Amino acid sequence: xxxxxxxxxxxxxxxxxxxxxxxxxxxxxxxxxxxxxxxxxxxxxxxxxxxxxxxxxxxxxxxxxxxxxxxxxxxxxxxxxxxxxxxxxxxxxxxxxxxxxxxxxxxxxxxxxxxxxxxxxxxxxxxxxxxxxxxxxxxxxxxxxxxxxxxxxxxxxxxxxxxxxxxxxxxxxxxxxxxxxxxxxxxxxxxxxxxxxxxxxxxxxxxxxxxxxxxxxxxxxxxxxxxxxxxxxxxxxxxxxxxxxxxxxxxxxxxxxxxxxxxxxxxxxxxxxxxxxxxxxxxxxxxxxxxxxxxxxxxxxxxxxxxxxxxxxxxxxxxxxxxxxxxxxxxxxxxxxxxxxxxxxxxxxxxxxxxxxxxxxxxxxxxxxx
Amino acid sequence: xxxxxxxxxxxxxxxxxxxxxxxxxxxxxxxxxxxxxxxxxxxxxxxxxxxxxxxxxxxxxxxxxxxxxxxxxxxxxxxxxxxxxxxxxxxxxxxxxxxxxxxxxxxxxxxxxxxxxxxxxxxxxxxxxxxxxxxxxxxxxxxxxxxxxxxxxxxxxxxxxxxxxxxxxxxxxxxxxxxxxxxxxxxxxxxxxxxxxxxxxxxxxxxxxxxxxxxxxxxxxxxxxxxxxxxxxxxxxxxxxxxxxxxxxxxxxxxxxxxxxxxxxxxxxxxxxxxxxxxxxxxxxxxxxxxxxxxxxxxxxxxxxxxxxxxxxxxxxxxxxxxxxxxxxxxxxxxxxxxxxxxxxxxxxxxxxxxxxxxxxxxxxxxxxx
DNA sequence: TCTCTTGCCGAAACCGGTTTCGTAAACAAT
DNA sequence: ATTGTTTACGAAACCGGTTTCGGCAAGAGA
Numbered sequence: 001x002x003x004x005x006x007x008x009x010x011x012x013x014x015x016x017x018x019x020x021x022x023x024x025x026x027x028x029x030x031x032x033x034x035x036x037x038x039x040x041x042x043x044x045x046x047x048x049x050x051x052x053x054x055x056x057x058x059x060x061x062x063x064x065x066x067x068x069x070x071x072x073x074x075x076x077x078x079x080x081x082x083x084x085x086x087x088x089x090x091x092x093x094x095x096x097x098x099x100x101x102x103x104x105x106x107x108x109x110x111x112x113x114x115x116x117x118x119x120x121x122x123x124x125x126x127x128x129x130x131x132x133x134x135x136x137x138x139x140x141x142x143x144x145x146x147x148x149x150x151x152x153x154x155x156x157x158x159x160x161x162x163x164x165x166x167x168x169x170x171x172x173x174x175x176x177x178x179x180x181x182x183x184x185x186x187x188x189x190x191x192x193x194x195x196x197x198x199x200x201x202x203x204x205x206x207x208x209x210x211x212x213x214x215x216x217x218x219x220x221x222x223x224x225x226x227x228x229x230x231x232x233x234x235x236x237x238x239x240x241x242x243x244x245x246x247x248x249x250x251x252x253x254x255x256x257x258x259x260x261x262x263x264x265x266x267x268x269x270x271x272x273x274x275x276x277x278x279x280x281x282x283x284x285x286x287x288x289x290x291x292x293x294x295x296x297x298x299x300x301x302x303x304x305x306x307x308x309x310x311x312x313x314x315x316x317x318x319x320x321x322x323x324x325x326x327x328x329x330x331x332x333x334x335x336x337x338x339x340x341x342x343x344x345x346x347x348x349x350x351x352x353x354x355x356x357x358x359x360x361x362x363x364x365x366x367x368x369x370x
Numbered sequence: 371x372x373x374x375x376x377x378x379x380x381x382x383x384x385x386x387x388x389x390x391x392x393x394x395x396x397x398x399x400x401x402x403x404x405x406x407x408x409x410x411x412x413x414x415x416x417x418x419x420x421x422x423x424x425x426x427x428x429x430x431x432x433x434x435x436x437x438x439x440x441x442x443x444x445x446x447x448x449x450x451x452x453x454x455x456x457x458x459x460x461x462x463x464x465x466x467x468x469x470x471x472x473x474x475x476x477x478x479x480x481x482x483x484x485x486x487x488x489x490x491x492x493x494x495x496x497x498x499x500x501x502x503x504x505x506x507x508x509x510x511x512x513x514x515x516x517x518x519x520x521x522x523x524x525x526x527x528x529x530x531x532x533x534x535x536x537x538x539x540x541x542x543x544x545x546x547x548x549x550x551x552x553x554x555x556x557x558x559x560x561x562x563x564x565x566x567x568x569x570x571x572x573x574x575x576x577x578x579x580x581x582x583x584x585x586x587x588x589x590x591x592x593x594x595x596x597x598x599x600x601x602x603x604x605x606x607x608x609x610x611x612x613x614x615x616x617x618x619x620x621x622x623x624x625x626x627x628x629x630x631x632x633x634x635x636x637x638x639x640x641x642x643x644x645x646x647x648x649x650x651x652x653x654x655x656x657x658x659x660x661x662x663x664x665x666x667x668x669x670x671x672x673x674x675x676x677x678x679x680x681x682x683x684x685x686x687x688x689x690x691x692x693x694x695x696x697x698x699x700x701x702x703x704x705x706x707x708x709x710x711x712x713x714x715x716x717x718x719x720x721x722x723x724x725x726x727x728x729x730x731x732x733x734x735x736x737x738x739x740x
Numbered sequence: 741t742c743t744c745t746t747g748c749c750g751a752a753a754c755c756g757g758t759t760t761c762g763t764a765a766a767c768a769a770t
Numbered sequence: 771a772t773t774g775t776t777t778a779c780g781a782a783a784c785c786g787g788t789t790t791c792g793g794c795a796a797g798a799g800a
Contacts, residue, residue, distance in 0.1 A: 021506070023756055034780045039758055049778060070449060070508055071756035073440040074785045081487075081509075088473045099468050103458045106490040110500065115509045117451075118488045120476040130480065136391070138440055139451075139485050304674070393786060404750045409788055417748060441786035444755045 022065040031059055042067070069115075073138055080114045082327055083140025085130050085154075087123040087147070097299075097316055104320025105144065112328055128157050135163055142331045144168060144323050148179075150213045164330040166323055166339065169213055178330050178339035180322045184214050184296060185221030187312035187345045188266060191294040192225025194347075195264040198355045200292060201231055204262035206251045207240035208269045215240060218268045218296070237262050248275025256283060256291070261363045263291060263356040270297035270311055277305050283370050290363060292353040296345065307351025314345050392435040401429055412437070439485075443508055450484045452697055453510025455500050455524075457493040457517070467669075467686055474690025475514065482698055498527050505533050512701045514538060514693050518549075520583045534700040536693055536709065539583055548700050548709035550692045554584050554666060555591030557682035557715045558636060561664040562595025564717075565634040568725045570662060571601055574632035576621045577610035578639045585610060588638045588666070607632050618645025626653060626661070631733045633661060633726040640667035640681055647675050653740050660733060662723035666715065677721025684715050 028035035033052075041048045041056035048056075073079035084105065086098070102118075109116045117139045121130040131154065134140045141164070145154050148169030155177060158165040167179040188205075195203050205222045208215040219238070226233050236258060239251045248267065252275060255262055267273035273295035280287045287293055288307045295302075298313025326339045358366070398405035403422075411418045411426035418426075443449035454475065456468070472488075479486045487509045491500040501524065504510045511534070515524050518539030525547060528535040537549040558575075565573050575592045578585040589608070596603050606628055609621040618637065622645060625632055637643035643665035650657045657663055658677045665672075668683025696709045728736070 021756090024758095025756075034782095035756090036758075036760095036781080037779060040779090043758080045759095047778060052778075066506070068444065068508065068756060070440045070443040071785095072758075074438070074444065074756085074787080075758045076785090079440060086472070088469075098472075099458075102456070102468075102488065103490045106488065110489060110491075110503075115504070115507070116488050118472065118476065118486050119480060120473045121480075133480075134485070137436070137485070138438065301671070301674070304671070391786090394788095395786075405786090406751075406788075406790095407749060410749090413788080415789095419748060422748080438786060441755095442788075444757080444786085445788045446755090 021068065022063050024065065024067070027056070027060050027063055027065050030063065031055065077138060078141045078331070079138060081117050081140050082109055082114055082324060082331075083131070083134050083143040084116060084118050084146070085127055085134070085143065086118065086120045087127065088120045089122045097297075100316040101146070101320045104317035104322075105324050106320075107317075108321040108324035108328075112324075114324075114328060128153060131157060132161075135161060142166075142327050144327055148213050149211050150216065164327065164336070166327045166330060166336075168319060168323055170217070172213055172216070176335075176337040178326050178336040180319060180326055180341050180343075181214075182314050182319065183342050183344050184268070184312075185217040185224070187296050187347075188218045188221030188268070189225035189228070190347065191266045191296075191312070192222055192229060192231075195266070195292055195294060195353060196225075196229035196231060198264070198292065198353065200262075200264040200356055202234070202237065202260065202262040202360050203231065203264045203266060204237035204255045205239070206242050206248060206255070206265060206267045206272055207238065208243050208272070209241050215268060222266055234260075242267075242272040242275070243269055245271055245275040245278070248272030249279045250275070252276040252279040253283075256285075256363065256367050259364065260360050261367065263358065263360055263363065264353065265291065265293050267293065267295035270295045270299045270302060270309065273309055273311070274301060274305060283367050285358075285363065285366065288350075288352045288354055289357040290366075291358075292356065294353050298345070298348055302348065302350060305352075310350040310353045311348050312345035313348045315343070318343065391438065392433050394435065394437070397426070397430050397433055397435050400433065401425065447508060448511045448701070449508060451487050451510050452479055452484055452694060452701075453501070453504050453513040454486060454488050454516075455497055455504070455513065456488065456490045457497065458490045459492045467667075470686040471516070471690040474687035474692075475694050476690075477687075478691040478694035478698075482694075484694075484698060498523060501527060502531075505531060512536075512697050514690075514697055518583050519581050520586065534697065534706070536697045536700060536706075538689060538693055540587070542583055542586070546705075546707040548696050548706040550689060550696055550711050550713075551584075552684050552689065553712050553714050554638070554682075555587040555594070557666050557717075558588045558591030558638070559595035559598070560717065561636045561666075561682070562592055562599060562601075565636070565662055565664060565723060566595075566599035566601060568634070568662065568723065570632075570634040570726055572604070572607065572630060572632040572634070572730050573601065574607035574625045574635045575609070576612050576618060576625070576635060576637045576642055577608065578642070579611050579613050585638060592636055604630075612637075612642040612645070613639055615641055615645040615648070618642030619649045620645070622646040622649040623653075626655070626733065626737050629734065630730050631737065633728065633730055633733065634723065635661065635663050637663065637665035640665045640669045640672060640679065643679055643681070644671060644675060653737050655728075655733065655736065658722045658724055659727040660736075661728075662726065664723050668715070668718055672718065672720060675722075680720040680723045681718050682715035683718045685713070688713065 024038050025035050028038045038056050041053045069079045106116050119130050121127045143158060143165040145165050146168040148167045148171060150172045152171060167177055170179050170181050171177060192203055207219050223233060237255060239254060242248045242251045265276060273293055276293050277287055280291060285291050295309055295311040298311045302309040302311045322341055330336055330339050394408050395405050398408045408426050411423045439449045476486050489500050491497045513528060513535040515535050516538040518537045518541060520542045522541060537547055540549050540551050541547060562573055577589050593603060607625060612618045612621045635646060643663055646663050647657055650661060655661050665679055665681040668681050672679040672681045692711055700706055700709050
């Protein structure tokens with residue numbers, strides 16, 4: 001009887017040219033036990049003897065059994081898929097970021113035999129709708145939330161719906177969220193330290209958009225660096241909101257036109273720092289000599305410009321992996337507030353910083369002349 | 371009885387703080403018909419009367435019923451998910467490409483209420499393993515295969531396993547695959563035409579890696595352009611295998627050192643074309659004056675360099691959408707050989723091409739001197 | 741009027757898992 | 771020896787859908 005069934009199944013599979021999957025019933029039949037027992041054995045239920053557990057494990061392994069996430073999901077509600085909703089309408093800020101990041105997430109996910117469901121949306125309300133849909137359709141058991149805003153509607157939504165998530169970045173009010181972040185504030189502090197060591201005393205800061213929480217942190221880092229170096233903070237040398245090259249160029253121009261312009265600039269974001277080159281050229285100044293620049297992100301374009309941009313490189317691939325690991329642990333039930341990690345960015349020296357070859361006064365004169 | 375059940379369910383949902391989904395049974399109960407009937411009505415089975423079909427449709431809509439893809443999948447084997455396996459180990463060739471492309475795929479997918487499962491792997495065998503796994507686990511009903519190779523192992527695997535797929539690019543031997551592609555050969559032909567119109571007669575060609583099928587096509591386009599312009603083809607002015615900036619710089623150097631160097635270069639790939647700037651500078655030549663350059667891809671970096679690179683821009687977002695649409699149709703059973711579309715790249719004029727300001731001889735002399 | 745189709749739908753099996761429930765056997769306690 | 775607990779597992783219900791099967795009623799043909 002059993003044999004006949006098996007033969008029939010095999011024959012059917014052969015006709016359909018479909019090498020049929022090994023199901024949990026196959027394993028149970030092979031062992032002559034109930035399929036419920038197999039399920040409980042594989043899921044470490046306490047009411048299964050060690051002997052049986054071992055036996056089942058071995059047989060399942062031998063037969064190449066792998067549970068079908070879909071089938072599990074309809075009962076458990078979880079399908080071993082992590083969700084990632086990306087924003088499309090950012091100028092291009094995520095372009096360099098994306099590929100490495102995805103690689104890291106995907107690697108960590110498949111190492112744990114999870115999969116990755118990706119969606120993109122225009123941001124704002126649409127993004128929330130998309131996440132809602134993915135949760136409703138059980139296409140994701142939890143989410144990675146990249147580019148954290150100071151007050152993040154996505155985090156609120158997920159918390160309200162009781163869906164696990166981990167932030168790439170930190171929130172203003174810490175709450176009990178899980179997060180991973182690169183300590184950008186440390187990098188900013190080190191940037192100031194390095195410039196001060198070069199001999200700079202007037203160091204400006206071009207920050208990113210204040211809607212992102214990282215901007216607040218990086219500004220703190222800059223301020224701390226200034227204080228530690230014993231330098232005065234001049235609020236007129238701080239500009240924020242520069243996320244693109246154009247905005248960076250604009251901010252650089254503004255700062256260099258001050259009465260007492262800076263001889264060095266710290267940027268919160270590479271894309272903005274690249275704008276400094278255009279402005280410098282326009283004003284007849286040389287980056288790395290007349291005006292030093294240190295930035296943050298470590299996008300490939302840093303190596304493109306002349307002189308190469310000194311920047312703190314962020315390992316987005318690693319970040320993706322860490323985030324995924326944290327998220328999986330969160331989904332498995334670990335307390336979010338215990339799931340927090342950070343890493344540091346590493347300095348990639350280019351030629352864009354060095355001892356000041358012009359004084360603030362000289363720069364002011366040349367800017368006025370040009 | 372039914373009312374009690376409903377109340378119990380609601381109460382349970384309230385306790386779990388989980389607004390329970392509307393299931394197919396809910397719809398069936400509300401109408402007082404069998405759930406099988408609801409299923410068949412919604413799936414357009416022919417043995418359901420129009421009256422019933424309408425009634426079910428309306429009620430389902432009204433109740434906000436949406437089938438759970440997971441549950442459908444365990445019976446049908448399909449879960450309305452499209453698979454995308456990306457390669458991590460390409461130098462960065464996909465970096466600009468990725469974000470737009472993903473946006474397109476994701477948009478088209480969610481418009482059809484499908485989802486997108488993404489995996490990345492190092493290419494080669496690992497990529498095949500990854501696809502295999504996704505198929506086994508039914509995480510993808512079909513695949514988009516980007517960056518088609520002349521002989522593509524991924525396409526063979528999928529064909530063998532009888533999994534629908536659509537290529538981004540064409541195969542050497544056409545077969546019966548579905549594909550979408552941008553007609554790069556047309557762009558190359560137009561590039562030559564444009565340069566010839568400028569007055570160039572010695573036009574070189576720096577091709578991409580011959581493992582990619584697009585390289586063969588683009589070379590054909592270049593050759594056709596030369597023929598149509600009535601120009602002699604000099605095989606010593608054709609180099610292939612340049613996919614990176616370094617390789618592009620190298621190739622440019624080689625060509626400009628020929629006895630009779632070209633006054634214009636056509637590149638198959640932007641990343642390579644960017645290398646021409648470095649080489650030109652090194653040789654004391656000016657891009658756009660001494661040597662004209664036209665390229666292909668339209669990556670953002672084109673606008674970065676001076677003079678901006680004239681390039682044929684590829685709309686990767688649109689490509690992603692088209693590919694997704696084709697794939698869904700293929701999964702739904704349409705014949706792959708009928709699922710083929712193409713589009714053209716559009717010229718983005720920069721300042722990197724123009725009438726030759728130096729003759730081939732002059733260039734040769736200056737290269738020899740430098 | 742009586743059969744033979746045909747159209748339409750209900751009932752139930754099924755997909756591949758998980759989880760509840762009940763109980764036989766082994767063991768401990770009396 | 772009897773009773774009460776555990777331990778470990780089988781049987782069956784269940785998750786949310788799809789698909790098969792069978793039969794009733796209406797219409798067609800004789």
